[in-house]
Amino acid sequence: MRTRLYRDGRLEKENFPATEISGYVTDRRNAVWIDLCRPTPADLAALGDELDLHELAVEDVLGDHQRPKIDVYDNHLFVTVYAVRHDGDRFVPAEIDVFVTDTALVTVRMDPALDLAEVIRRWDGAPHLAANGVLFLLHGLLDWVVDGQLQLVLDLDARAEELEDELFEERPANAKETQRRMYELRKTTARFRKIALPMRELFGTLLHRDRGVLHGSEMAPYYQDVYDHVLRTAELLESLRDLLANIRETRLAQQGFRLNQIMKRLTGWAAIIAVPTAITGFYGQNVPFPGSGESWGFWASLVLVSVTSVALYAVFRRNDWL
Known part of the structure; x- marks a missing residue:
């Protein structure tokens, strides 16, 4: 006390x-x-x-x-x-x-x-x-x-x-x-x-x-x-x-904004990957197609894959999707 x-x-x-x-x-x-x-x-x-x-x-x-x-x-x-x-x-x-x-x-x-x-x-x-x-x-x-x-x-x-x-x-x-x-x-x-x-x-x-x-x-x-x-x-x-x-x-x-940004980027990359997949899948058919069995057919598919991928990337980038 x-x-x-x-x-x-x-x-x-x-x-x-x-x-x-x-x-x-x-x-x-x-x-x-x-x-x-x-x-x-x-x-x-x-x-x-x-x-x-x-x-x-x-x-x-x-x-x-x-x-x-x-x-x-x-x-x-x-x-x-x-x-x-x-x-x-x-x-x-x-x-x-x-x-x-x-x-x-x-x-x-x-x-x-x-x-x-x-x-x-x-x-x-x-x-x-x-x-x-x-x-x-x-x-x-x-x-x-x-x-x-x-x-x-x-x-x-x-x-x-x-x-x-x-x-x-x-x-x-x-x-x-x-x-x-x-x-x-x-x-x-x-x-x-x-x-x-x-x-x-x-x-x-x-x-x-x-x-x-x-x-x-x-x-x-x-x-x-x-x-x-x-x-x-x-x-x-x-x-x-x-x-x-x-x-x-x-x-x-x-957090919601960042999640949307991540989903937007993932969706954009998935779209870019989907186009080459579709092209290579087309050229992988087991039926005759233009360029089948020819070297120029391979190069044509490669150019098509490259051009479409770059074009998609440029479009997505311009729209701020990537």
Whole structure:
């Protein structure tokens, strides 16, 4: 467990034991951050009793794959968001459950590989906002989450544009490799949409004036700025989906065009070969014909084969059939 104590907008203490939490959260001049990584059900139950958290919110933490959301209870908020973590080239969504009370921000994460050091750096980089207490802490966390999502969709968009450029190269890359990259990109985008698009609804609830969460707070414009990034992420995702659909349709059209070109060339060569076959078959008859048994008959058939083959090739070439 990691802890921080802000008092009157100043950082007073870090990494203090859990036994001191109850003494700090009762003072409205304080803002306490508590970070739990893979807590046990008993730990969550004890924390819920300490902060008077709703039992349904505590149950949601224990359930896997919650949808990004915000639940408003009488004395606290429960927020579920997904941070972006990279495992090599693979995108891994990391769930963060957040309890927001008047004097405490509790983050719960089940992925130990998810590091919140960047969130702490953002808090330390804006000490002039620390006087806003828990709203300041929540803003730093959500700002970090949204920025990570925005950066991921920008990376996905750049990869989609690279695929689009490859489609029109004179010598396209390996077809199987291109198909695999296209499939992985579409799969990643579909997974990412599930955790990014609900953020619009989450911030819509958080910014709603009737809720009173940010009413009259100095932090309201800062949350609005994060919301703008959420909207940009959603817009980029929609355009990315359209781009991937266009890339797929273009690739299918190119495959059909290339298949038609191949069939056209094969048909043209088959026609060129068919004429000499017909001529030589005619001269191979077992009945008398003009030139039968004469040397000039052989040369006549050879000239006829050559002339007709060249003529057919020239006609097909002029019509772009070869």
